Amino acid sequence: MNLLIELLAFAVAIGVLVVVHEYGHYSVARLCGVKVLRFSIGFGKPLFQWVSPKTGTEWTIAALPLGGYVKMLDERETGGAPIPVEALPHAFNRQSVWRRFAIVAAGPVANFLLAIVLFALVFATGVTEPAAVVASPAPNTPAALAGFDGGETIVAVRAENAGEAAPVRSWSDLRWKLLGAAFDHKRVVLSAKDAHGTSDFQLDLRGITEKDVDDDFMSHLGFEPGGGKLTVAGVQPDSAAQKAGLVAGDRLRTVDGIPTDNATAFIAYVKSHAGKPMTLQVERGGQAEGKREDVRIVPQSQRDEATGQQIGRIGAELATQVPSIDVHYGPVESLQLGARRTWDLAVYSVRMFGRMIVGEASLKNLSGPVTIADYAGKSARLGPSAFLSFLALVSISLGVLNLLPIPVLDGGHLLYYLVEAVTGKVVSDRWQLVFQRAGLACIVALSAIALFNDLARLIHF
Structure with a gap:
């Protein structure tokens, strides 16, 4: 059943993104008076075809639904057959360089516009997100050095020396604001509320x-969602948890006197205490609020296959219930936030890709169709808002990818047109062929790396 959901969600995602991208090319080509011969969704053998009586465009759905294309009237692609004189003004190659530029750029622009609309829909209909409440940070992390103790609710972010404070509405909003500041290597001031007021x-x-940004960014800063309930969901037989008397339903309040309300921080603490006794303060199910018990537990020492080091494990399954907030926005603000989120993600994607090229970021960040299908299914099961957000994210990635100055992609053609606009000369067919082969090699290499990453994630090596 999960596989069927993933395949359907993947098909819907790819279908929508391809149609929007190619319709961007099509609509601007029509505005510029260019004759569009075929609008194809997919490649290979046509499954369905029909011709528009008004425009003469052949609309096609092909057998291989991993892309699409718009074929325009072009003297270079007629196979030697002459084009009637009356049709020449409608040929793509007869258009001015700026019209050709607009037609090619319209595909990626359509993807960005789709992302803005999708994000705006999510913001306008409301989204439930974790509140920006921080858990107790690990020692010596930036959050701990800043003075956070845990339990504070971050309400605003501003630059260190100047600037207007930007409100923080949720945990994801906080993450994006800190990510932007981290890229610029800035110091920021966070305003947070606790029981004593705002500080x-x-x-x-x-x-x-750059590696910190690649990895779990918020965890590296010492920020984890807090303010919730960390409970024991299950206990493994013959484990340290069972021997200590932990049972499902126990709420963990403190570990060695340190408040704990986040599974990630708790697991990290347990791992660092292999064979060392710990004292957990738990609240038993069914007892009144505030009535707690101390449980002494010694994590079992096990070898971590990833690092080869000995780490502690107690054999308990944990569940975290963090406070959430329903975030709603008006229509105008939703569009503004959608545009801002699209811009932030596009800039982040370009920066990340640039750092992968120069070796400052891992190529493991590349994902292929298997990972996309997996996330499509997961987001679809989470609900409409999650799926729309996923669709917007992939649409931005598709737009950015197509704008890369690689021949065979839209960005490669745009580069040709810029050279033509500056020099007044068309890039020769010979050089275009050379660049096309190089660009094809780049695309094949990127696809191979993405597919390898997909397989590595599936078999965990």
Whole structure:
């Protein structure tokens, strides 16, 4: 059943993105007076075909639904057959360089516009997200050095020396704001509320490296969602948890006197205490609020296959219930936020791709169709908002990818047109052929790496 959901969600996602991208090319070509011969969804053998009586365009759905194309009237692609004189003004190659530029750029632009609309829909209909409540940070992390103890609710972010404070509405909103500041290596001031009022915390992001951004960014800063309930969901037989008397339903309040409300931080603490006794303060199910018990537990020492080091495990399954918030926005604000989120993601994608090229970021960040299908299914099962957000994210990725200055992609053609606009000369067919072969090699290499990453994630090596 899960596989069917993934395949259907993947087909819907790819279908929508391809149609929007190619319709961008088609609509601007029509506005520029260019004759469109075929609009194809997919490649290979046509499954369905019909011809528009008004425009003469052949609309096709082909057997291989992993892309599409718009074929326009072009003297270079007639196989030597002459084009009637009256049709020449409608040929793509007869258009001005800026019209050709607009037609080619319209595909990626359509993907960005789709992302803006999708994000705006999510913002306007409302989305439930974790609140920006922080858990107790690990020692020596930027969050701990800034003075956070845990339990604070971050309400605003501003630059260190100047600038208007930007409100923080949710955990994901906080993450995006900190990610932007980390890319610029800035110090920021976070305003947070707790039981004693509102305080400012200065967070230093100047030492954040590109690898830190690649990995679990918020965890590296010491930020984890907090303020919720960390409970024991299950206990494994003959485990340290069972021997200590932990049972399903126990709520973990403190570990060695340190408040704990986040599974990630708790697991990290347990791992660092292999063979060392710990004291857990738990709240038993069915007892009144505030009535707690102390449980002494010694994590079992096990070898971590990833690092080869000995780590602690207690054999308990954990569940975290963090406070959430329903975020709603008006129509105008939703469009503004959709545009801002699209811009932020597009810039982040370009920066990340550039760092992968120069070796400052791992190529493991590339994903292929298997991973996309997996996330399509997962987001579809989470609900409409999650699927729309996923669709917007992939649409942005498709737009950015197509704008890369690689021949055979839209960005490669745009580069040719820029050279033509500056020099007044068309890039020769000979050089275009050379660049096309090089570009094809780049695309094959990128596809191979993405597919390898997909397979590596599936078999975990």
